[in-house]
Amino acid sequence: MEFHQLKTFITVARTGNVTKAASELNITPPSGSGHIKLLEEEFGVILFTRTSRGMRITSHGELLKSKANDILTASNPV
């Protein structure tokens, strides 16, 4: 679990769209897709269900979203 993976995850969760999230973060869709995949492999859960329209967050994803927000909030500059 790395900070940039969590940032990608949060952005995908908000936009429901890997392509748009990648664009916001100035990375490419394959890179963003890889971030999500690595998180899913690390935790052994599916974070999003893939549809032809985009990404729908799962209940496991919601749990991580809460945790990720806590972490990123704590890491904000003073």
Added chain:
Amino acid sequence: MEFHQLKTFITVARTGNVTKAASELNITPPSGSGHIKLLEEEFGVILFTRTSRGMRITSHGELLKSKANDILTASNPV
């Protein structure tokens, strides 16, 4: 700022010793020293004063210690 850098930082802060911290973390002293150095460069502050006996944390270091604890606590598994 990366998780493993924060873990190294916290361990050095606790032990006052890069060599001992590195040993606990199963890394080498140059690696641990590099983690501290990168954090200092990223934030533009000195986190420890170097003595021939080891590392003494500075006031800036104390601030990061508090923040690092919050982040690592938030990142603990559920």
Added chain:
DNA sequence: CACTGTTACGAACTCCGTAATTATG
């Protein structure tokens, strides 16, 4: 066929560990 995510893969970059160096009591 337009738009989505993913896979393949090569290049660039990063990070680690070994070895050598510096500093101090």
Added chain:
DNA sequence: CATAATTACGGAGTTCGTAACAGTG
């Protein structure tokens, strides 16, 4: 001279982006 940190540097591993592929309304 023992102990601690740091620097130098080469190799290993990671991560990125481009290009190609696959699925769906």
